[in-house]
Amino acid sequence: MVRKLLPPLASGFLFGMGLTISGMTDPGRVRGFLDIFGDWDPTLAFVMGGAVVVMAIAWRVQARMVKPVFGERFSLPDRTDLDPRLLAGAAVFGVGWGVAGLCPGPAVASLALSPVYAAPFVAAMLVGMLLQKLTMERKVSNP
Template sequence: MSLVRKLLPPLASGLLFGMGLTVSGMTNPQRVRGFLDVFGAWDPTLAFVMIGAIVVMAVAWRMQARMMKPVFGDTFSLPDRTDLDPRLLIGAAVFGIGWGIAGLCPGPAIASLALAPSAALPFVAAMLAGMLLQKITMERKVSRS
């Protein structure tokens, strides 16, 4: 597989995703906080974005079920785990708390680097530090076993 054919789909997907986040206003932390403020000045924009994502994924899952192999790959890489372990639950809780406080999650934060780097940079730096800490922690855990 050529390098262009390998890199083009993720690049195009990332650009489309970033543009969608920007157009929908999800790079604005106030939109997310407004969605979470259900007893105040509630902003339903994020709900519409989520509904749109669910519709797109429902169509994608149906299409994938009928395909023998992906268009730009040899095999599908689908999740095979269905259990809920403590790492997943704790990670989801930390993600949700951080998302509620900052009004950003990784996708919108990366997209925001192009629009308002000074506002997004502290979040992205903290996110990268957390990812590094997790990697170091897991490597130590694996080396002990």
């Protein structure tokens, strides 16, 4: 059990550290990036660019692998994954990110640094996740 949890815990910790070191847990920095007609802060663009480079390398490595290191098979997205629910969720995510200056990763990382500011966002996020789960369970039981 612990062996199965170690990779996601380690990658989550690494992700959180990267967000913290890059300053992406600071809502002001994120809002500064989104304010393209005002006092624009390009820092987030560099963080995103770094992520794109890492992901490009990861895709090349994955293409040569038979199976994941810590799993039985790859679970990769395809074009059928793009449905109205995903698009609506992406829109809600974007609006929430713009309003709060936080998205789920930085919000959870911010709990350690500024819990008073991050806790309401994380609580609202958890309520949204619960509502989505309840809605989907209801939809499945009443087709």
